[in-house]
Amino acid sequence: MATLFDAHDVEIAWCPGCGNFGILQALKETLDELGYRPQDVVVVSGIGQAAKAPHYLRVNVFNGLHGRSIPVAFAIKAIRPELLVIAESGDGCMYGEGGNHLLHAIRRNPDITVLVHNNQVYGLTKGQASPTSGEGFRSKAQPWGNLSRPLNPLSLAISQGAGLVARAFAGDKEGLKGILKEALNFRGFALVDILQPCVTFNPVNTYAWYRERVYYLGEDHNPEDQIAAFQKSLEWGDRIPLGVFYRNPQPTYEMKVEGRAKKRRNLFEEEEFQRVLQEEFAQFL
Amino acid sequence: MVDVTLKVGGAAGQGVQTVSEVLSLILARHGYYVFSIEDYQSRIRGGHTFTLLRVAEQWVSGGKGALDILVCLDEATYHLHRGEVKEGGVILGKTGNEAPGEDVRLLPLDFEGVALRLGNRVFANMVATGAVLAILGIGLEEAREYVRETFARKGPEIVAKNEEALEEGTRLVEASGLSSSPFLGGHQNPSRVSRRYLISGNEALGLGALLAGCTFYSAYPMTPSTGILNFLASRAEAYGLIVEQAEDEIAAINMAIGASYAGARAMTGTSGGGFCLMCEGLGLAAMTETPIVVIDAQRPGPSTGLPTRTAQGDLLFVLHASHDEFPRFVFAPRDPQEALNTVIRAFNLAEKYQVPAIILSDQYLADTRWSYDRLSCEERPIRPSLSWDGASPYRRYALTPDGISPRLFPGGEALVVADSDEHDERGHLTEDLALRKAMQEKRMRKLEVMRKEMRLPFVLEGKDATLIGWGSTWGVLLEVRKALGQKGKSIGVVHFSDLYPLPEGLRDFLKRFPNPVVVEQNFSGQLATLLEQETLLPFPKRICRYDGLPFLVEELVEQVAEVL
Numbered sequence: 095m096a097t098l099f100d101a102h103d104v105e106i107a108w109c110p111g112c113g114n115f116g117i118l119q120a121l122k123e124t125l126d127e128l129g130y131r132p133q134d135v136v137v138v139s140g141i142g143q144a145a146k147a148p149h150y151l152r153v154n155v156f157n158g159l160h161g162r163s164i165p166v167a168f169a170i171k172a173i174r175p176e177l178l179v180i181a182e183s184g185d186g187c188m189y190g191e192g193g194n195h196l197l198h199a200i201r202r203n204p205d206i207t208v209l210v211h212n213n214q215v216y217g218l219t220k221g222q223a224s225p226t227s228g229e230g231f232r233s234k235a236q237p238w239g240n241l242s243r244p245l246n247p248l249s250l251a252i253s254q255g256a257g258l259v260a261r262a263f264a265g266d267k268e269g270l271k272g273i274l275k276e277a278l279n280f281r282g283f284a285l286v287d288i289l290q291p292c293v294t295f296n297p298v299n300t301y302a303w304y305r306e307r308v309y310y311l312g313e314d315h316n317p318e319d320q321i322a323a324f325q326k327s328l329e330w331g332d333r334i335p336l337g338v339f340y341r342n343p344q345p346t347y348e349m350k351v352e353g354r355a356k357k358r359r360n361l362f363e364e365e366e367f368q369r370v371l372q373e374e375f376a377q378f379l
Numbered sequence: 380m381v382d383v384t385l386k387v388g389g390a391a392g393q394g395v396q397t398v399s400e401v402l403s404l405i406l407a408r409h410g411y412y413v414f415s416i417e418d419y420q421s422r423i424r425g426g427h428t429f430t431l432l433r434v435a436e437q438w439v440s441g442g443k444g445a446l447d448i449l450v451c452l453d454e455a456t457y458h459l460h461r462g463e464v465k466e467g468g469v470i471l472g473k474t475g476n477e478a479p480g481e482d483v484r485l486l487p488l489d490f491e492g493v494a495l496r497l498g499n500r501v502f503a504n505m506v507a508t509g510a511v512l513a514i515l516g517i518g519l520e521e522a523r524e525y526v527r528e529t530f531a532r533k534g535p536e537i538v539a540k541n542e543e544a545l546e547e548g549t550r551l552v553e554a555s556g557l558s559s560s561p562f563l564g565g566h567q568n569p570s571r572v573s574r575r576y577l578i579s580g581n582e583a584l585g586l587g588a589l590l591a592g593c594t595f596y597s598a599y600p601m602t603p604s605t606g607i608l609n610f611l612a613s614r615a616e617a618y619g620l621i622v623e624q625a626e627d628e629i630a631a632i633n634m635a636i637g638a639s640y641a642g643a644r645a646m647t648g649t650s651g652g653g654f655c656l657m658c659e660g661l662g663l664a665a666m667t668e669t670p671i672v673v674i675d676a677q678r679p680g681p682s683t684g685l686p687t688r689t690a691q692g693d694l695l696f697v698l699h700a701s702h703d704e705f706p707r708f709v710f711a712p713r714d715p716q717e718a719l720n721t722v723i724r725a726f727n728l729a730e731k732y733q734v735p736a737i738i739l740s741d742q743y744l745a746d747t748r749w750s751y752d753r754l755s756c757e758e759r760p761i762r763p764s765l766s767w768d769g770a771s772p773y774r775r776y777a778l779t780p781d782g783i784s785p786r787l788f789p790g791g792e793a794l795v796v797a798d799s800d801e802h803d804e805r806g807h808l809t810e811d812l813a814l815r816k817a818m819q820e821k822r823m824r825k826l827e828v829m830r831k832e833m834r835l836p837f838v839l840e841g842k843d844a845t846l847i848g849w850g851s852t853w854g855v856l857l858e859v860r861k862a863l864g865q866k867g868k869s870i871g872v873v874h875f876s877d878l879y880p881l882p883e884g885l886r887d888f889l890k891r892f893p894n895p896v897v898v899e900q901n902f903s904g905q906l907a908t909l910l911e912q913e914t915l916l917p918f919p920k921r922i923c924r925y926d927g928l929p930f931l932v933e934e935l936v937e938q939v940a941e942v943l
């Protein structure tokens with residue numbers, strides 16, 4: 095389906111069949127259906143295969159450093175609260191190199207949406223284990239099999255009272271769109287971990303592997319219940335739940351500093367500059 | 380001419396800085412010029428800390444080592460510093476029993492005991508302040524006013540107690556007879572009606588940012604840069620700034636870049652160790668051509684080094700920081716007055732050329748308080764040059780003759796695409812290597828235009844030798860010139876505040892100065908090395924101090940005399 099957000103004359107550098115395509119399409123359609131205009135959207139990314147996604151969208155783009163999309167997105171939103179700000183990158187970028195920023199963004203609760211293309215592998219650097227790779231995952235860098243346990247980003251975020259915590263699957267566009275809509279409409283920090291098959295480097299977590307396991311959380315799940323959400327987030331294996339696990343509305347960072355924009359002085363005007371100058375100089379007398 | 384040096388020493392937590400700050404303020408309000416240097420340790424309680432305070436009738440720009448007055452808030456101060464007191468000097472407070480020399484008077488005073496009698500140990504600072512003012516021969520009117528201003532919120536009882544403490548201190552000195560020939564009395568400053576401005580380097584850097592229109596400051600606390608964070612935080616609500624304590628310096632610089640991309644004037648500040656963490660971000664600012672200002676308040680390294688001491692060891696580092704090559708500005712303001720202008724200039728030039736601008740401060744500049752007849756601000760913030768005709772498709776990184784491409788903020792009609800990868804003119808990542816070459820050339824082209832913005836060093840001529848320095852050593856170089864002048868030597872000063880790109884014509888400019896001696900607070904003489912590299916002139920005479928302490932006048936005079 096054509097959308098306002100389709101980028102033209104860009105060459106997509108992903109492998110045919112990659113789960114990233116499903117995420118890209120779902121995001122474009124979601125933005126379109128929510129009525130956004132490309133100029134009102136900024137997508138910030140890091141580095142990796144997933145992090146190329148913003149280039150394939152018609153939006154404002156800040157494709158920054160590996161691991162560092164969240165601080166950039168936070169600041170853009172703080173300065174321009176009227177823009178829709180999305181941080182989008184891979185599992186290595188968000189949970190590995192940039193893990194610290196995720197923790198602290200949860201605390202700040204800026205109104206941004208973090209989309210993690212979680213392929214449980216480092217795609218761009220050719221297949222090493224990522225923070226979410228299963229124990230025993232073999233690669234050229236871990237020929238003996240991954241010795242570490244995988245990080246559970248959902249449990250982590252829920253335990254810290256993040257604004258909205260969800261999991262989606264790249265192989266189900268409609269389901270993914272539903273979750274993206276909720277996340278983008280949510281006022282506050284939203285984390286969507288998107289299970290994304292990597293057809294080249296992850297022979298374990300394939301489309302088929304996921305399809306056998308994923309199911310959507312039902313009506314009986316209460317996303318306002320942190321303990322229940324945490325419990326659900328621990329479920330991983332034969333059955334993997336999808337959907338909005340947790341929802342914790344709270345004042346956003348931007349709300350807390352809302353009054354400030356009005357107080358900014360126009361220092362480009364000489365008179366105003368002089369006023370501030372004299373006020374300030376008097377403090378040092 | 381009155382020129383009195385005093386040192387207030389004690390353990391961390393005893394209020395050394397409070398006493399010296401209050402004294403500085405009161406003396407400046409009395410029309411004296413003051414100059415104060417903080418020396419403290421990386422701890423919150425105990426240990427040893429002191430402030431060196433110089434009070435004079437004429438403007439002063441450096442500290443002296445020989446003391447007229449030593450104020451001992453603890454006994455350790457007495458043992459550590461009594462040897463620095465010169466003839467005719469006074470030691471007061473928790474002194475030992477022996478005077479260090481025949482001409483040094485001892486005045487044992489129990490500030491804390493007096494304070495406890497007044498009801499609380501916290502009044503000890505005001506007892507000491509009152510005592511020192513009496514020795515100097517300064518009346519208590521300004522001090523009382525200060526107490527009323529400062530403690531008003533705490534209620535009339537606290538104000539009264541503090542005033543009593545001041546009086547007690549004064550009375551104790553009067554009882555000893557020591558106030559009969561006060562240090563400043565008899566030389567009453569003729570212009571004492573006019574107050575002097577008093578400002579530290581960190582305050583000036585913060586103020587400069589405020590005046591530059593900075594609306595976003597992100598930083599992770601690190602001595603000696605933290606004062607900038609505190610200053611801007613104190614103004615955030617009044618002026619509508621976003622001041623955010625980041626989770627680390629990597630976040631701090633990335634936040635500043637994000638804010639700048641979004642349309643804010645953004646700055647971050649740190650010390651050397653934090654700057655190390657910012658290096659990749661510095662490259663990001665360069666690659667995305669996002670203007671930012673970064674302050675590096677230097678301290679001795681490598682690694683954690685000496686957290687609370689001073690150094691100028693990061694010059695060659697910041698010049699080259701981050702991988703590959705890109706243009707950047709590097710400034711090192713010489714004093715608080717220049718610092719506030721430098722920050723505005725740094726913001727303007729970063730904006731104009733869409734590059735990072737780095738300001739080198741250090742612990743000495745950061746914490747030193749200077750006094751001035753007046754403060755001035757010649758620089759004005761320039762409006763962002765958002766130049767796009769709206770007709771042709773917008774290209775954020777259009778290849779232009781001077782390398783400067785049209786910058787826009789997101790949220791307007793045109794989409795703004797920025798990328799840390801090598802990119803095409805639209806900002807989209809590319810592996811077209813011919814384009815890569817063109818983009819690198821475009822970015823580097825700016826360097827030659829940027830060079831034209833840079834100012835030649837500050838100059839005072841001298842026939843016997845020329846002291847060359849940069850950044851915070853300016854003031855002490857002036858003092859050394861004056862001191863050696865009094866001994867019949869003609870010493871010149873060439874001082875750099877604009878460090879990179881170095882201004883045009885520097886080789887011919889520098890050639891004319893006789894007997895150059897480069898003075899720096901690092902091991903190898905980094906400015907000398909840079910100048911040799913850029914001008915091919917030799918600078919073999921180098922005076923380098925790297926023990927973490929600032930140059931004081933007398934010592935540097937001796938060192939310069941030795942190499943003459």
Ligand SMILES: Cc1ncc(C[n+]2csc(CCOP(=O)(O)OP(=O)(O)O)c2C)c(N)n1
Nearest residue numbers: 141142143144160184185186187216217218
């Ligand atoms: C500072 C830094 N370290 C390492 C890299 C190399 N690198 C690029 S992408 C990547 C990992 C990518 O994994 P992920 O974030 O999961 O993205 P994917 O490619 O799987 O989508 C690494 C290690 C880099 N670009 N920058």
Ligand code: SF4
Nearest residue numbers: 109112143217292293
């Ligand atoms: S390497 Fe994996 S994640 Fe990257 S594009 Fe190919 S399939 Fe997708």
Ligand SMILES: [Mg+2]
Nearest residue numbers: 184185215217
């Ligand atoms: Mg990955």
